[in-house]
Amino acid sequence: MxxxxxxxxxxxxxxxxxxxxxxxxxxxxxxIMDVLDDLALSVVDLEDGMSEVCDQIxxxxxxxxxxxxxxxxxxxxxxxxxxEDDDEDYYEVVCPKCGDTIYLDEDxxxxxxxxxxxxxxxxxxxxxxxxxxxxxxxxxxGHCDD
Numbered sequence: 001m002x003x004x005x006x007x008x009x010x011x012x013x014x015x016x017x018x019x020x021x022x023x024x025x026x027x028x029x030x031x032i033m034d035v036l037d038d039l040a041l042s043v044v045d046l047e048d049g050m051s052e053v054c055d056q057i058x059x060x061x062x063x064x065x066x067x068x069x070x071x072x073x074x075x076x077x078x079x080x081x082x083x084e085d086d087d088e089d090y091y092e093v094v095c096p097k098c099g100d101t102i103y104l105d106e107d108x109x110x111x112x113x114x115x116x117x118x119x120x121x122x123x124x125x126x127x128x129x130x131x132x133x134x135x136x137x138x139x140x141x142g143h144c145d146d
Contacts, residue, residue, distance in 0.1 A: 097121040
């Protein structure tokens, strides 16, 4: 049952009571019913407007998706890895001494080692092993199996 239907039902119940609208109570009840009727119509208008805005947002979202696909194209390996942020790759390293997780960029990895900012433990990186792993997997996106 819609809000307008509920208000119409209540209005019918109030009219069925046979209250004199010239009395104090009748005037108050009549004013309440008028306000309820106005509110119900406002709610219907808002729902209609919201529905229209949602439809427009869906259309814009679809258009934006098409533009993104045209502009960025599809990823080369087909796994969706290029949908991720391509700004810069970060590597997650866990310190074996304190267990703190550290995020490093390629420049930091290229230095070969870094001191853990939490405990000071020197962490060394084997760049040759990382490069071999990249060549084995081809894509290096972390999602591909080939």
